[in-house]
Amino acid sequence: MKLNNTSHWFRTLMVLLTVTLSTTVGAMGDLPKRDKSGDTASGSDTKLSGNYYWYDGKRKRTIFQDNNIVAELITPGAGSTMKANMASAAAVGKQTSATVKLWDISAASDSKQSLSALSGTMKGSLSPVFTNSKSGGGQRRALPGGILVTFNSDWNDKKVKQWVTAKGLTIKQKMNFGNIYLLDSAPGMASLNMANSIYESGEVEGASPNWWQELQPL
Numbered sequence: 001m002k003l004n005n006t007s008h009w010f011r012t013l014m015v016l017l018t019v020t021l022s023t024t025v026g027a028m029g030d031l032p033k034r035d036k037s038g039d040t041a042s043g044s045d046t047k048l049s050g051n052y053y054w055y056d057g058k059r060k061r062t063i064f065q066d067n068n069i070v071a072e073l074i075t076p077g078a079g080s081t082m083k084a085n086m087a088s089a090a091a092v093g094k095q096t097s098a099t100v101k102l103w104d105i106s107a108a109s110d111s112k113q114s115l116s117a118l119s120g121t122m123k124g125s126l127s128p129v130f131t132n133s134k135s136g137g138g139q140r141r142a143l144p145g146g147i148l149v150t151f152n153s154d155w156n157d158k159k160v161k162q163w164v165t166a167k168g169l170t171i172k173q174k175m176n177f178g179n180i181y182l183l184d185s186a187p188g189m190a191s192l193n194m195a196n197s198i199y200e201s202g203e204v205e206g207a208s209p210n211w212w213q214e215l216q217p218l
Contacts, residue, residue, distance in 0.1 A: 063130040068106035071127040071142035096215045145187035146210030
């Protein structure tokens with residue numbers, strides 16, 4: 001009699017364990033996937049692309065491109081031409097700069113293709129827009145052109161100019177702090193790629209894009 005009771009109890013326990021494991025596995029299957037960086041991927045991330053980066057001093061910082069937003073770079077004294085090139089573009093938030101304006105281009109059928117097309121018709125006057133957070137929050141930033149390069153403190157102006165000339169670059173301005181120079185570059189991704197390349201050469205103390213950053217409300 002005891003054997004039968006024991007056998008019945010064992011079978012009941014196995015059924016309960018099977019049900020519990022099935023429920024647990026099903027629940028795990030519904031968990032959001034994680035990318036290689038460990039961030040949770042979700043539907044809200046589809047407007048963001050790429051794991052881009054830049055160097056803030058010696059610190060490597062990751063940024064994410066917002067495919068729905070583009071920055072128009074306006075020559076001082078000139079006006080915006082965005083509406084003439086894309087009627088569906090909508091101004092984003094409160095504009096705080098006369099030379100950089102943010103536009104939402106998500107109303108177009110494909111914002112990625114639209115950005116590519118705009119880059120052709122508005123060459124030199126557009127920049128992708130980035131955020132610091134994969135969720136799309138945080139301060140927006142764009143690339144109007146230019147690279148801030150920090151040279152070794154014992155490099156004088158002559159040595160800096162020799163280095164710049166050897167690299168085929170041009171100095172726009174010597175900053176009033178540190179041994180930092182603003183070098184000329186095309187706007188957009190070209191300035192980000194060049195800044196990273198200069199820093200990764202190991203020949204300078206620092207190199208970062210001349211970021212435009214959206215003002216945050218107090």
